[in-house]
Amino acid sequence: MGKMNAVKIDVGKRTAVVQTAAHRVDLNNVLLPHGLMFPAGHCPSVGIGGFLLQGGFGWNSRAWGVACESVLAIDVVNAEGELIHADNKQNSDYYWAARGAGCGYFAIATHFYLELKPLPKGIMSSRYILPIECLDELFLTLEQTAHKFPRSLEVGCFIGRDQDGFKEPTIAFYGDALAESEDEARYGFQLLDDLPVVKKAHHSTTFVPCTLADMLKRFDDLLDNAGLRYEANNFWTDAPMKHLLPNVHNIVNNLPPAPSHLYLFWWYPDHKPSDMAFSMQSNVWMSLYAIGQDPSKDEANHKYVIDSIKAMDPYSKGTQLADENLFGHPARFMQPKNFERLEKMRNKHDPRGRFFGHPRIPPEFEEIKAKLNYQEGSKMKAARL
Numbered sequence: 490m491g492k493m494n495a496v497k498i499d500v501g502k503r504t505a506v507v508q509t510a511a512h513r514v515d516l517n518n519v520l521l522p523h524g525l526m527f528p529a530g531h532c533p534s535v536g537i538g539g540f541l542l543q544g545g546f547g548w549n550s551r552a553w554g555v556a557c558e559s560v561l562a563i564d565v566v567n568a569e570g571e572l573i574h575a576d577n578k579q580n581s582d583y584y585w586a587a588r589g590a591g592c593g594y595f596a597i598a599t600h601f602y603l604e605l606k607p608l609p610k611g612i613m614s615s616r617y618i619l620p621i622e623c624l625d626e627l628f629l630t631l632e633q634t635a636h637k638f639p640r641s642l643e644v645g646c647f648i649g650r651d652q653d654g655f656k657e658p659t660i661a662f663y664g665d666a667l668a669e670s671e672d673e674a675r676y677g678f679q680l681l682d683d684l685p686v687v688k689k690a691h692h693s694t695t696f697v698p699c700t701l702a703d704m705l706k707r708f709d710d711l712l713d714n715a716g717l718r719y720e721a722n723n724f725w726t727d728a729p730m731k732h733l734l735p736n737v738h739n740i741v742n743n744l745p746p747a748p749s750h751l752y753l754f755w756w757y758p759d760h761k762p763s764d765m766a767f768s769m770q771s772n773v774w775m776s777l778y779a780i781g782q783d784p785s786k787d788e789a790n791h792k793y794v795i796d797s798i799k800a801m802d803p804y805s806k807g808t809q810l811a812d813e814n815l816f817g818h819p820a821r822f823m824q825p826k827n828f829e830r831l832e833k834m835r836n837k838h839d840p841r842g843r844f845f846g847h848p849r850i851p852p853e854f855e856e857i858k859a860k861l862n863y864q865e866g867s868k869m870k871a872a873r874l
């Protein structure tokens with residue numbers, strides 16, 4: 490589907506029709522000259538199709554919601570091979586499932602109809618490179634303060650080796666603001682700058698006004714993944730940080746060489762998602778990446794990433810389909826009632842199983858599937874009798 494990457498916009502209506510294989514970079518290149526934006530993925534290589542199907546934690550998603558909340562409609566090819574249009578009113582099962590089913594969608598999405606956002610005026614960044622000894626203090630402090638940050642401030646950290654010239658692991662703690670005004674952005678950055686822990690930074694660049702293009706380029710340089718082999722796994726948590734810290738230290742002590750990293754994102758949702766398949770979120774998202782070029786390291790990287798995130802299971806709410814590892818570590822990726830609804834839709838719209846569904850599911854979802862298959866079997870038996 491790689492050639493299906495067209496982007497058409499209607500500037501007056503602030504909408505776009507985007508083919509599934511458009512990448513973030515294709516979309517932004519068309520939108521920016523018109524002062525428009527979409528909460529697309531952070532890196533240029535993120536395909537809009539897979540990104541939107543799983544939810545989409547994109548630029549300014551804390552303020553605008555997960556990206557699939559800005560999908561107005563879709564065109565899909567269904568299991569019968571028909572091209573159909575789906576939204577809230579027509580073929581609504583396909584629309585409900587397209588926003589969160591991720592790799593388990595039961596159709597092929599061809600076009601996404603998107604609501605666009607005006608480009609924010611207060612675009613700024615702050616970045617602190619902290620010694621790893623600050624890890625506990627930073628995480629415990631953010632646990633107390635992150636709920637106060639303005640929605641337009643995205644706060645995260647990358648923990649890895651070889652960052653900013655430091656060989657040993659450091660914490661690149663950052664805030665990016667896409668605020669309505671510079672004042673709003675400055676207010677958020679002041680909250681970060683007032684945290685005592687940031688005074689211990691090796692160095693920092695703070696309150697830096699920038700353009701969206703500058704901000705995107707920073708991520709593009711940081712996460713240029715061409716030709717690299719990734720092993721990823723992640724989890725959502727609301728657990729007290731003090732319970733997570735021993736495992737976090739274990740992860741950091743065993744981190745493979747750069748660009749492998751542990752990423753944390755303080756999401757703190759402010760609303761329940763609308764009625765759609767997507768339903769997995771909580772306060773903090775932690776995601777681990779073992780990255781390299783050498784295939785002989787794949788097995789060790791796989792074991793490290795899976796074991797590290799499995800150790801967090803007692804504190805996990807579930808996994809985000811974006812950087813999931815369902816093969817290695819099947820975990821809850823939506824609320825069970827949403828999974829049940831999705832599977833009922835799958836049985837109805839793809840009864841012959843043309844689409845695979847999720848590659849592996851956790852035992853609680855296996856039970857749901859078995860129950861539905863049993864009911865389906867009983868119905869068919871009754872019909873035959």
Ligand SMILES: Cc1cc2nc3c(=O)[nH]c(=O)nc-3n(C[C@H](O)[C@H](O)[C@H](O)COP(=O)(O)OP(=O)(O)OC[C@H]3O[C@@H](n4cnc5c(N)ncnc54)[C@H](O)[C@@H]3O)c2cc1C
Pocket residue numbers: 509510529530531532534535536537538539540541542543544545546547591592593594596597598599712714811812
């Ligand atoms: C460097 C990097 C940075 C990232 N940053 C972010 C980020 O900031 N936020 C975020 O939320 N995610 C992020 N991701 C995760 C990203 O959203 C997923 O990897 C997503 O699946 C990529 O989309 P894709 O179209 O390339 O999907 P693919 O990898 O092609 O597909 C993923 C799954 O979806 C299915 N699928 C894809 N397209 C369709 C379609 N049109 N119809 C039906 N099924 C389809 C595929 O069959 C497959 O099972 C990042 C990933 C990388 C590698």
